[in-house]
């Protein structure tokens with residue numbers, strides 16, 4: 133079962149649960165009921181919450197929870213009441229010792245972005261060996277999972293078992309098994325540019341003056357997305373946002389500019405650079421990899437220079 | 446101060462003025478400002494020789510003289526020495542604007558430092574006569590040419606004259622003076638034909654107004670940038686706006702005073718650009734809305750007021766230049782990272798690879814290459830999250846534009862220095878052959894003047910063997926190519942210098 137985290141707070145769902153569920157599930161519900169009533173719950177409350185629960189199973193569940201130290205048992209006006217000992221601890225995992233609970237909570241806090249083992253260690257103050265053991269145990273119990281992050285190849289992050297890892301961890305459409313598909317990105321980058329460039333070229337004969345021509349040259353990200361989808365070069369389904377990421381790389385390449393349209397969507401347009409390549413880099417010394425070491429005397433000098441020699445030929 | 450700036454200046458002085466001037470120049474370059482006595486103590490030359498060199502340096506404007514209290518000091522002007530690199534451009538500029546005769550006049554003045562109008566006109570007359578008889582122009586025409594050079598403010602009255610050199614004056618008081626004296630045309634044509642006469646401008650000396658050329662090259666860069674970005678119409682509009690700027694704004698202000706729409710329209714109407722006239726509003730709007738930010742709309746009265754943002758324009762042009770340099774040196778992915786850091790201002794490594802969509806390893810490698818080569822910079826940010834946790838350190842990448850420009854300017858110096866060294870070397874290695882070629886040439890032209898026969902001329906020409914001719918062609922090619930490289934590097938240097946100049950204000 134991996135639904136615990138969500139169900140504990142959603143009492144609605146409790147009612148529709150099939151009581152044939154596993155004992156753990158019944159325990160969960162009892163805990164959540166007790167959370168809702170911090171003053172304590174009676175046997176009756178439990179029966180009202182889970183009407184179809186057989187008494188024997190109910191008793192077994194309560195006994196187990198008591199044994200695990202979740203509840204204080206006390207009498208009030210002739211009825212037995214169960215009260216949660218410590219709400220924060222009760223939220224955590226059954227069948228786990230205190231350290232496990234601490235670690236679990238830390239991981240839960242991290243959400244679907246996950247948390248790196250080193251950070252768990254700092255937050256929990258546990259020894260590395262001990263922490264490793266706890267993580268292993270939580271993992272085998274399927275409370276948590278380790279996900280490889282794309283941010284760093286050897287970095288694993290932990291998150292709750294049932295969570296869908298965040299894009300920042302998986303990398304989204306651009307990753308396959310943690311491998312960044314650079315070629316795919318490059319091709320999309322080129323194709324997007326081709327599309328925008330064609331659009332710009334088509335304005336050459338525009339009769340409405342330069343502003344009109346400029347406005348025609350703009351394409352929304354949706355248009356670009358449609359063009360790419362129609363090309364059929366992508367195995368995976370790309371979203372408009374995915375393509376905006378690609379379009380952004382074109383902006384960083386200095387080939388495209390973005391404006392916001394009146395309806396708030398992004399518009400893109402191919403632009404001409406302000407300058408042709410500067411003179412400096414058209415000369416050997418301008419792009420020379422060893423210029424720093426090039427002086428009047430020594431191994432590398434302008435007189436002996438091979439770069440210039442090659443360039444002259 | 447970059448050591449390569451000094452080396453470059455030194456080698457330029459050597460190339461154009463010889464080793465003695467270089468020796469004195471080197472000493473001045475080392476200290477920026479020196480008194481005569483200090484120079485005398487440092488260099489192994491007699492005092493009158495040093496004084497002579499000083500006169501040359503002052504005459505051309507490479508050195509300025511400053512007199513305060515008792516101290517007579519000489520200050521070296523690096524920028525002026527670097528302008529030697531731009532002479533070909535100045536000449537080309539004048540030639541395309543005012544024609545061949547004006548070019549020759551400019552060349553003569555560049556060679557002499559200062560001169561009277563009459564002497565330049567006479568010299569030009571003689572040079573044209575030598576070139577060919579159909580290029581011959583009467584002195585009246587030449588005088589007009591000279592006047593138009595002055596009218597365009599390419600030339601100005603020189604405060605430095607032979608008399609002034611005798612008794613050094615404080616040259617900081619120089620005012621721009623473009624008033625042209627009356628010249629006796631009759632005397633001029635007598636002089637042109639070798640008869641002594643008084644043209645009436647003794648002691649009125651002219652020299653080149655280099656700042657005017659600097660402005661023109663600056664403007665030209667902006668016009669061609671706009672032309673490249675948009676089209677010829679937009680480029681022409683930019684040119685007109687710049688012309689209008691001069692009417693109301695000092696040359697080096699960061700932004701021009703507002704230019705009213707009506708005036709722009711009037712200026713454009715006089716041109717033969719039908720599309721521009723038809724769509725003037727649109728073109729103004731186009732340039733104004735563009736990210737390059739050359740133009741700014743500063744008011745709405747009378748159809749709009751526009752101001753040219755010179756400082757901003759050169760900041761943008763500088764960015765583009767640097768991006769291109771990074772592109773060429775480290776590849777397109779590095780250029781992407783460079784631009785990304787530029788747009789984001791401060792950015793973490795992780796964001797770089799995500800936004801640039803470059804594999805983590807490659808992105809890191811490129812980022813660190815750029816860091817190492819000083820194109821981007823890093824700032825540490827320490828942050829403690831939990832009291833007992835170790836301080837977290839963030840590394841934020843950013844670009845210190847001034848620093849990168851400074852570095853790139855000294856790259857230009859270095860590259861120029863090296864290229865000149867190489868050209869020098871090629872000249873030295875092939876000295877014998879080049880000199881022989883020169884001898885043959887002088888001989889030929891001498892003989893021609895004395896009416897030698899075809900046969901005689903052929904004989905002379907054959908003094909160079911075919912293999913020598915072939916070899917000579919190669920060497921000349923090499924020297925030409927290296928010379929062209931120098932001009933190209935200077936183009937970049939000029940643009941970056943413009944950026945710095947506007948930053949300083």
Ligand code: SF4
Pocket residue numbers: 416417418420421422423426432433434435437438439440863864
């Ligand atoms: S001379 Fe040769 S080695 Fe030296 S900087 Fe130029 S290209 Fe590089």
